[in-house]
Amino acid sequence: MSEFELLKSICTSDNHVTAYNLYKNNRSHLSNYNIVIGSEFGADPGLSKNSILFQGFNVLNLFNNNKMLFLDKISIENLELYGNDSIELLPRLLLDSQTVRYIEAYIKGRLPKFKIIFDYLVTSKNYDINPYYFECVNKISDILVAREIEQTLYYYEIMDSIDLQLYLNTGIINSELSELEIQFKKNSDLDYIFNLKSDVNASAYLNNLYKTSYTLLLKMIDIQFNFGSSSTSNKILLFLEFLDTQIYKMCAREMILSVLYFQKKNNLRFFKEIVLHRDGKKILSSLKRMAWDTAHIRFAENNYIIGQGIGERYVIPSFLTNDSGLADIIQKIPLKSIAIDTISNKTYPFYSIDYFNLIRDYSIDSNSIYTKYFSVESISARRDKLGNEKSNYLDNIIEEYEDAILSK
Numbered sequence: 234m235s236e237f238e239l240l241k242s243i244c245t246s247d248n249h250v251t252a253y254n255l256y257k258n259n260r261s262h263l264s265n266y267n268i269v270i271g272s273e274f275g276a277d278p279g280l281s282k283n284s285i286l287f288q289g290f291n292v293l294n295l296f297n298n299n300k301m302l303f304l305d306k307i308s309i310e311n312l313e314l315y316g317n318d319s320i321e322l323l324p325r326l327l328l329d330s331q332t333v334r335y336i337e338a339y340i341k342g343r344l345p346k347f348k349i350i351f352d353y354l355v356t357s358k359n360y361d362i363n364p365y366y367f368e369c370v371n372k373i374s375d376i377l378v379a380r381e382i383e384q385t386l387y388y389y390e391i392m393d394s395i396d397l398q399l400y401l402n403t404g405i406i407n408s409e410l411s412e413l414e415i416q417f418k419k420n421s422d423l424d425y426i427f428n429l430k431s432d433v434n435a436s437a438y439l440n441n442l443y444k445t446s447y448t449l450l451l452k453m454i455d456i457q458f459n460f461g462s463s464s465t466s467n468k469i470l471l472f473l474e475f476l477d478t479q480i481y482k483m484c485a486r487e488m489i490l491s492v493l494y495f496q497k498k499n500n501l502r503f504f505k506e507i508v509l510h511r512d513g514k515k516i517l518s519s520l521k522r523m524a525w526d527t528a529h530i531r532f533a534e535n536n537y538i539i540g541q542g543i544g545e546r547y548v549i550p551s552f553l554t555n556d557s558g559l560a561d562i563i564q565k566i567p568l569k570s571i572a573i574d575t576i577s578n579k580t581y582p583f584y585s586i587d588y589f590n591l592i593r594d595y596s597i598d599s600n601s602i603y604t605k606y607f608s609v610e611s612i613s614a615r616r617d618k619l620g621n622e623k624s625n626y627l628d629n630i631i632e633e634y635e636d637a638i639l640s641k
Contacts, residue, residue, distance in 0.1 A: 272298055
C-alpha cells in the first residue's frame with residue numbers, strides 16, 4: 234500500500250477505532266503527517282463548535298462533527314503513556330467582509346440587532362479578519378473604497394481594544410487605547426493590506442486562489458446555460474474535462490459542488506442569485522462574490538489547522554457569518570478529515586461526500602474516471618502542463634467565459 238493509499242484509508246474510515254489503529258500501526262511511515270478527523274469521539278473545539286447564534290448568524294467549522302480526533306506523534310505517545318491526550322487547541326473565528334462591516338454599523342448605533350454577535354466576539358477574542366483583508370487587496374487602489382476600508386478598520390480596532398468591563402456593565406463602547414493608538418493600529422491594518430498587494434508571492438497566491446475559484450464557478454454556469462437540457466452525467470464529464478485540460482487541477486470540493494449544482498441547481502442556496510438573475514452583468518457580479526466564499530474555505534483548509542505558537546498544537550478555523558450561501562457549501566460539503574504534511578505544509582482534505590459514490594448515481598464508470606484523471610501519469614501530465622503555462626493563463630479563460638455570459 235502506497236503512502237497516499239494508507240493516508241486515504243485512515244482519512245476515509247467510518248470508524249474512529251479503525252482510523253486510530255491504522256495510524257498507530259503505521260506511524261513510522263506517516264511520521265510527518267498529522268491527521269484531524271471529524272468524530273463523535275475526541276476533543277471539543279470550543280468556540281469553533283458548530284452553533285446557531287442569532288438571526289441567521291452561525292458558527293461553522295469545516296467538519297460536520299462537533300468533536301475531533303487528532304492523530305499525530307504526540308497524541309499517540311500521550312495515549313500510550315498516560316491513557317489520554319491533552320490537546321492544545323486554539324479556536325479561530327473567521328469573520329467575512331459582511332460581518333466586519335456589521336461591527337462598524339453596530340458601534341455607530343445603526344444595527345442594534347447585532348448586539349448578540351458583538352457580545353460573542355468581544356468576550357471570545359479569538360477572531361481573525363483575514364477574509365476581510367484578502368477581499369480588500371484588489372479594491373484598495375480605488376481612493377473612495379480605500380476610505381471606506383480605513384473607516385471600517387478604525388471601528389474594528391475599537392472593538393478589538395474594547396474596555397470590556399465598561400461595555401458589559403453599561404453598554405458603552407470605548408477603547409482602552411488612546412485615539413493615537415487606535416489610529417496606529419488601523420494604519421498597521423492598512424499597511425498589511427498594501428503589503429499583501431505589493432508582495433509578489435503573496436499577491437500571486439491570493440490572485441490564483443481567487444481566480445481559480447471564480448473560473449470554476451464560471452465554467453459551472455457556462456455548462457448549465459449551454460447544456461441545460463443535457464443529462465447530469467454529460468455535464469459532470471464536461472466539468473471534469475475542463476479541470477483536466479484547462480485548469481490542470483482536479484479540485485475536489487468544486488467537483489462535488491458541480492454535481493450538486495447540476496442535479497439540483499434550484500435547491501442550493503449558494504446559487505440562488507444565479508437562478509434568479511437573467512442579466513449577464515448581475516450574474517457576473519454575483520459570481521465574483523461567490524468566488525470569495527469558496528476561496529476563503531480553501532484558504533482555511535490550506536493555512537490553518539497546524540498551530541504556530543506556544544500552547545496551540547492545532548488552530549481550528551470556523552466561519553462566523555450570516556451569509557447563507559457560504560453556510561450552504563460548508564454544510565453541504567463538510568470535511569470528513571484532513572491530513573497535513575508537516576514538512577511541506579501541504580494539506581489533503583477528504584470530504585464527507587465521496588465523489589466517486591456520488592457520480593455512480595449517474596451511470597458513470599468511476600473506475601474509468603479514476604484511471605483517466607487520477608492516475609500517476611495523468612497527475613504528472615497536468616503538473617507538467619501547469620508548469621509550462623504563463624502566470625496569467627487563467628485571465629484568458631475568465632475573459633472567454635465572461636464574454637459568453639454577457640452575450641446571453
